[in-house]
Amino acid sequence: MRKFKFYLFVLTIIFFFYIFVIKPVQIQKVSLGLEDIKYSLRDLLGKSPSPNPDVVVVAVDEKSINAYGRWPWDRKITGDLIHQLKDAKLVGLDIVFSEYTNKKSDRYLADSIKYAGNVISGFFFRTKATQTPTDKIIDYLENCSLKRYKLLSLDIGLKEFPYVESNIPEILESSLSCAFFNIEPDVDGIYRHYPIAYLFEGMIFPSLAVQMYRYYLNKEPYLEISSSGIVKTKIRNTVVKGSYINLNFYKDIKTISAYDILQGNFNKNQIKDKLVFVGVTEMGVYDVRPTPIDPIIPGVYLHATALSNLIDNNFLRTNYFYDVLIFLLLLITAYIVSFLKYSNIRYSLYLIVLLSPFFISSYLFIYKNLWISFSYAFMSLFIFILGVEIYQYFAVEKRSREIKKAFSKYVSPKIVEKIAKNPDKLELKGEEKEITVLFSDIRNFTTITENLNPQQVAKLLNIYLEKMSEIVLKNEGLLDKYIGDAVMALYNAVIYQENHADLACRTALEMRKQLKDLNKQLKKEKLPEINIGIGINTGLAVVGNLGSSFRFEYTAVGDAINLASRLEGLNRFYKTNIIVSQFTKEKTKENFLFRLLDKVKVKGKKEAIFIYELMENTKENKAIKEKYEKAFNFYLKKEFKKAKVIFEDMWENYNDFPSYIMIQRIEILEKNIPENWDGSYEFKEK
DSSP, rough: OOHHHHHHHHHHHHHHHHHIIIOHHHHHHHHHHHHTTHHHHHHHOOOOOOOOOOOOOOOOOOOHHHHHHHHOHHHHHHHHHHHHTTTEEEEEEEOOSSSOOOHHHHHHHHHHHHHHHOOOEEEEEEESSSSSSHHHHHHHHTTBBBEEEEEEESOOSSOOOSEEEEOOOOHHHHHHHHEOOOOOOOOOOOOOOEEEEEEEEEEEEEEEHHHHHHHHHHOEEEEEEEEEEEEEEEEEEEEESSSSEOOOOSSSSOEEEEHHHHHHSSOGTTTTTOEEEEEEEETTTTOOOOOTTTTSBBBBHHHHHHHHHHHHHSSSSEOOHHHHHHHHHHHHHHHHHTTOOHHHHHHHHHHHHHHHHHHHHHHHHHOOEEEEEEEHHHHHHHHHHHHHHHHHHHHHHHHHHHHGGGGGOOOHHHHHHHHHHHHGGGOOEEEEEEEEEEEEEEEHHHHHHHSSHHHHHHHOOOHHHHHHHHHHHHHTTTEEEETEEEEEESSSSOOOOHHHHHHHHHHHHHHHHHHHHHHHHHHHHTOOOOOOOEEEEEEEEEEEEEEESSSSEEEEHHHHHHHHHHHHHHHHTTTEEEEEEEEHHOOOSSEEEEEEEEEOOOOOOOOOOEEEEEEEHHHHHHHHHHHHHHHHHHHTOOOOHHHHHHHHHHHHHOHHHHHHHHHHHHHHHHOOTTTTSSSSOOOOOO
């Protein structure tokens, strides 16, 4: 067992590093979706960050479109909008003017941009295009590229694009600078990262937010680039590691309608010295950009988010050392926990271990802006715990079976005497005769033994089987076998017993009575208390020495035995203690208290039978029997309302679970009663 756990421990580490480093697409999709839960938790706790107040979005929204017509507008209107924004510190355009419209409007827009002197125009890269940019455009674009960088290898790992969709030369010439506004989603289509720079024509171009930050600080960024991409970007005191900014999303960013700007319906202080992004937000015009906090968001807000993150230095940082450290510490903890004997404690600690990655990473995310991926650790830990527990379950079962094997058979002295008088009984033959079969079983035995060591399991079984066996033998039964923790007893098997049904019923009642004293003894031995269920049936079976010349045993086979076993199992369903078949009740001569319980078809049987609960003969039980059977007769006559009233009274006043079952069944039948309904209930399972 220890060796298996150690091997699984090592394999779990290998699995973690595989999914953490390689990141298979399907696993990554699941992982990304799980990680987004942290945004909901942060919002629930009221810890969502506030955007920088100097970052503003001017939105070409529904109100603007309704007032000035469909987009794109005449460039004179856009020129007026730019003119109104002249007092802003910077204006970033999430818009590209790639084609000529009319000379006058184009010139007006270019002059407005030049007059404002604060506009960073936008363009986007293409992987495919029908035409290439002119040398003149490339010359203008070159002025927008980054100049300070260090190549750490000959192979530049930056993503490179072959084509560009640029503004017309007049716009480029008039702009303070330019930048691309391409943004790429993760593998699940959600936008979480913002690019720093891309490669085009051998030049390194910044994204719109980075360019805005560059001019905001009036400081040239410094990049270190290797074969895997950007290693580090530094702009004054801000350092971003990797090729992308991990966006730290806000619930809302200050937005002003382009209509209000054009109409002059705004406070000048809302724009003065602000960092303004102009973009289209009207539904149907802009591209939907789903994010972890909003399934539909205009792309302009991603640029605004990135710039605000840079200014406030609150973008999400990663530290893979913490990812690995947290996983290894929790895996070691799970490994130690796996050796705990008591399952309740073990499972509780397992749950804490499994939830820890989420809560640790959520804390670091909410309070430290540190992004730790909990999902990879969770998946790996779950696989380890599941593997250990499955293996341990079968190991416990195997050990339990080996212990029970020592209690394979008890033989009644009367049977021994009978065989001694007639040795021919040892021959391999059987005879068909009517017998009564009793099955008893300890409830939830596997769960009970899981918390016990083998010695304790053996002790519990010894005590239990000793007491139950005495009762069977006292009532002249053949203790046929122990099936694990179950007892199988036969009556009228070897010697003739006219009152075999009475003997079996008497045995069952004494077993239940003995259980109280038995549990007291178990408690003294510091062993768990137990409960048992009993099933009794009378019918024909083949009885005798069955087996081979190498091994045989005296036993019985046939449908009568199977039905007794099924009845024992039905106690779990009705929450009763002793269930007997109609065949056993009909054979009894003593004055037992039987309650007509139900009419059923057990699994494997086509014919319905009546089953009865054998009850202790008390005043209360007599009242329960009388009321229940009255209601049950109404039920069989399809008088469901009358039956239900009594059953509900039984459930309320006696907490009688069979009545509760009948209430549920009646509620179903009242809605749809099957054709040819005969009052029976069919069990699909054992």
